[in-house]
Amino acid sequence: MTQVAFVAFWMAMALYAGATVLYGYQVATKRAALSAYATFATGAGFVLHTASIGLHSSATDGTLLTGANVLVLMGWALVLVYFVLEHLMKVKTYGAVLVPVALVVLLVAQVMGASRGVLADLSSDQAALVDNWRIGIHVALIAFANAGFAVSAVGSALYLVIERQLKHRKNTKLFNRLPSLAQTDRVARHGVIWAFPVYSAGLLLGVLRAVETDQQLWWADARVVFAGLVWLAFAAYQFMRWRKGWAGRSAAYLSLGGFVLVTILAVVARTVPAGFHVFGL
Amino acid sequence: MHLVVVGLSHKTAPVAIREKLTFPASVQRDALAQITAIEGVREAVIVSTCNRTEVYVVASSEDGGVDSVITFLAGYHDLDRHELARYLYVITGEAVVRHLFRVVASLDSMVVGEAQILGQVKEAYEHGFDADTTRRVFNKLFRQSFEVGKRVRTETAIGESAVSISYAAVELAKKVFDNLEGRTILILGAGKMSELTAKHLVCNGVARVLVANRTFERAEEMAGRFCGTAIPYEQLYEGLREADIVISSTAATEYVITKRDLAPVARSRTSPLFLIDIAVPRDIDPDVNDLGGVFLYDIDDLSGVVESNLEERMAEARRAEGIIDEEIDSFFGWVESMEVVPTVAAIRAKAEVIREMELEKAFKRLDLSERDRKTVEALTCAIVNKMLHGPTARLKKAATGRDGYEYMEVARALYGLEDSEDRSGPGAFRNLLNLKAREIVEKQKETGENVGDCGS
Numbered sequence: 001m002t003q004v005a006f007v008a009f010w011m012a013m014a015l016y017a018g019a020t021v022l023y024g025y026q027v028a029t030k031r032a033a034l035s036a037y038a039t040f041a042t043g044a045g046f047v048l049h050t051a052s053i054g055l056h057s058s059a060t061d062g063t064l065l066t067g068a069n070v071l072v073l074m075g076w077a078l079v080l081v082y083f084v085l086e087h088l089m090k091v092k093t094y095g096a097v098l099v100p101v102a103l104v105v106l107l108v109a110q111v112m113g114a115s116r117g118v119l120a121d122l123s124s125d126q127a128a129l130v131d132n133w134r135i136g137i138h139v140a141l142i143a144f145a146n147a148g149f150a151v152s153a154v155g156s157a158l159y160l161v162i163e164r165q166l167k168h169r170k171n172t173k174l175f176n177r178l179p180s181l182a183q184t185d186r187v188a189r190h191g192v193i194w195a196f197p198v199y200s201a202g203l204l205l206g207v208l209r210a211v212e213t214d215q216q217l218w219w220a221d222a223r224v225v226f227a228g229l230v231w232l233a234f235a236a237y238q239f240m241r242w243r244k245g246w247a248g249r250s251a252a253y254l255s256l257g258g259f260v261l262v263t264i265l266a267v268v269a270r271t272v273p274a275g276f277h278v279f280g281l
Numbered sequence: 282m283h284l285v286v287v288g289l290s291h292k293t294a295p296v297a298i299r300e301k302l303t304f305p306a307s308v309q310r311d312a313l314a315q316i317t318a319i320e321g322v323r324e325a326v327i328v329s330t331c332n333r334t335e336v337y338v339v340a341s342s343e344d345g346g347v348d349s350v351i352t353f354l355a356g357y358h359d360l361d362r363h364e365l366a367r368y369l370y371v372i373t374g375e376a377v378v379r380h381l382f383r384v385v386a387s388l389d390s391m392v393v394g395e396a397q398i399l400g401q402v403k404e405a406y407e408h409g410f411d412a413d414t415t416r417r418v419f420n421k422l423f424r425q426s427f428e429v430g431k432r433v434r435t436e437t438a439i440g441e442s443a444v445s446i447s448y449a450a451v452e453l454a455k456k457v458f459d460n461l462e463g464r465t466i467l468i469l470g471a472g473k474m475s476e477l478t479a480k481h482l483v484c485n486g487v488a489r490v491l492v493a494n495r496t497f498e499r500a501e502e503m504a505g506r507f508c509g510t511a512i513p514y515e516q517l518y519e520g521l522r523e524a525d526i527v528i529s530s531t532a533a534t535e536y537v538i539t540k541r542d543l544a545p546v547a548r549s550r551t552s553p554l555f556l557i558d559i560a561v562p563r564d565i566d567p568d569v570n571d572l573g574g575v576f577l578y579d580i581d582d583l584s585g586v587v588e589s590n591l592e593e594r595m596a597e598a599r600r601a602e603g604i605i606d607e608e609i610d611s612f613f614g615w616v617e618s619m620e621v622v623p624t625v626a627a628i629r630a631k632a633e634v635i636r637e638m639e640l641e642k643a644f645k646r647l648d649l650s651e652r653d654r655k656t657v658e659a660l661t662c663a664i665v666n667k668m669l670h671g672p673t674a675r676l677k678k679a680a681t682g683r684d685g686y687e688y689m690e691v692a693r694a695l696y697g698l699e700d701s702e703d704r705s706g707p708g709a710f711r712n713l714l715n716l717k718a719r720e721i722v723e724k725q726k727e728t729g730e731n732v733g734d735c736g737s
Contacts, residue, residue, distance in 0.1 A: 033436075166457065167570060169582045171589045176442055180459035181553065245551040248574050 005055035008048045009072075009106075015045030016079075016103040023096035027177050035092045042099055046079050049106075070139055071109035074266065077140075077147040078102040085151060085187070093179050094187065097154045108267055134209045141202030146262050148195025149234070153259035155187030156252035163249060185247060188255050196234045203227060226265045233258035282418060282616075282686070284377035285346035287354065287369055288328070288335030291391050294368035301358055302365075304329040309408040312357060317414045319349045324419045326409040328384070330401045332391050337381065339418050343373045378422065378612055382605045385426040386433040387440070394439040394594045399430040417686035421615060429608045436604060439597040442590035447478040449586045450557045450578070451485055454526050457555045457576060462486035467524035468509075469517070469538075470531030471499045474559050476506070478528050483507055491520050495531070521546045526555045529564040540568040547572040559583070619689045621680035625673045628696050632665045 340346025
């Protein structure tokens with residue numbers, strides 16, 4: 001079963017790669033038929049991706065919450081969130097950016113060793129900490145929230161590109177294919193509007209579990225501190241947008257800054273072994 | 282069958298001639314009846330727009346067809362034939378198909394990529410169809426041309442970007458705001474160009490129009506035309522706080538909107554401000570473009586957008602030519618299939634396939650000597666040949682008549698030869714037969730043997 005999961009995973013990645021090419025080509029050439037193929041490839045990849053997670057989980061008696069597996073879950077959440085976005089916006093341009101982001105996340109997971117678990121190395125305290133339904137939900141919520149932040153970052157990046165083109169009056173073919181400035185700003189804003197409460201809930205569950213299991217100095221852990229910074233960045237984003245009427249360029253930079261922190265926390269920090277919040281987790 | 286088109290367009294004739302040669306909808310039936318009444322003209326369609334008049338005919342001979350159409354055009358409009366001929370172009374044979382496809386794809390239009398021509402040719406075809414002057418060839422050719430038009434519009438970006446200043450302004454506004462519904466525009470000055478641009482913006486959903494002019498009465502006058510509101514010129518910056526789009530075309534010799542005065546307005550806004558300065562000399566300080574959320578386009582910027590859009594259309598036109606090439610091949614594939622020899626050959630080949638299959642089945646069930654087998658084989662050949670001789674001979678004769686293509690079409694439909702490879706499902710067995718038959722035809726062509734002849 002593990003082998004089938006492995007094959008399904010690589011086939012999903014191949015389909016995402018194909019979809020990336022198709023989405024990109026569709027943006028460049030405006031061929032409607034290609035976008036349908038791109039959506040189909042992404043959908044097929046998503047089905048295989050889901051099957052791979054399920055099969056792998058069955059084969060290992062429950063998914064191990066290793067760093068790599070969490071990244072696989074994040075890639076999955078990102079594709080799911082993209083589908084919702086495509087359904088709501090009826091615009092496929094975002095697929096040309098979000099699907100490759102999901103693909104990169106999966107590749108990073110592969111590099112980190114998607115199938116290797118580290119739970120065996122945990123101390124008894126740590127094992128007790130993670131052996132609870134709250135941790136599963138905590139990880140899932142954080143994965144979905146990160147997908148939302150990624151959507152916001154992509155909207156913000158596109159905003160900056162379009163704004164620059166408008167300011168410099170560059171009327172390129174690519175410019176004509178990109179969505180409007182207002183829409184990218186809306187995508188960036190809504191990405192955070194949905195992701196922030198989910199992230200907050202995810203953090204809260206983690207904190208509750210740490211308190212519940214009486215972890216010493218849990219708040220002083222580097223990864224927990226980083227998660228707090230992410231939360232603060234997006235809290236500031238929300239505050240500035242709602243209270244100070246921030247929009248456009250400043251908001252886009254803040255969203256991108258927040259996403260850089262998310263990336264460091266989700267990928268880079270996992271490679272550094274230290275702290276209460278086991279970095280493999 | 283000979284395809285002929287005779288016509289004139291903006292490329293060959295001035296408007297003074299074009300306006301004399303129009304065929305409005307009210308006269309089409311009569312004109313089509315007249316032209317198809319001419320000996321040798323089998324089918325006719327007249328395309329008449331403000332930029333072109335073209336008469337498409339299927340004629341029994343090329344020269345006769347051309348001559349008939351020119352005589353008809355001169356006679357119908359009471360023009361001197363020789364004088365008229367100076368402005369006409371004549372296209373015959375396969376080039377007619379390419380020409381029609383290019384016209385419908387808007388590659389031959391004054392503004393390449395304009396969308397109206399497809400509808401105009403459709404209307405022309407409908408007139409011909411209603412007047413019963415289109416038959417098999419034009420029904421296929423024109424319907425396929427509409428597919429070409431649709432493919433070119435959907436598979437290329439030929440009609441995507443604006444090629445006039447006012448539309449370019451609207452497109453840019455949409456690029457900033459996504460959708461103009463509920464937006465507010467401020468018209469500064471009361472020039473014709475700003476009025477035209479405002480009209481396009483209002484047509485695209487702008488909800489509120491503010492007008493500011495040094496002469497308040499003129500502002501009120503223009504505001505009245507858009508059901509808008511005139512504001513005193515001194516309250517310009519208050520108006521800028523409310524507006525999303527500003528169109529400026531005053532006769533002022535100095536900047537009316539400066540960066541210093543606009544900066545506080547820009548800071549107080551939560552949505553972008555799109556400024557269109559179409560005045561010469563300019564009304565808006567170009568430095569305002571440095572302010573966050575403010576986008577300024579002057580007349581040269583808009584002209585640059587139009588120019589690059591036109592270049593893009595030309596690049597897309599080259600892609601459209603590729604689509605046209607594909608469709609031409611497809612059309613001539615159909616034409617070939619409608620010729621009598623391949624049709625008869627296909628019928629015979631299909632009969633031969635069935636004969637062979639049935640023989641094979643029968644031989645499996647019967648234990649026959651070699652001699653008996655040959656006798657049975659000869660018998661089946663004779664039956665097939667005799668059954669087909671009459672229909673194929675009559676088909677060959679009918680093919681030379683006026684309705685030859687219709688006979689051919691019926692024959693192909695009755696024998697199930699129509700587009701068989703593309704079908705699937707219940708007709709799969711028939712498709713196999715057709716494929717096999719086609720193989721036999723190809724083989725016979727290569728070896729030069731008589732198709733379907735059992736050698737009996």
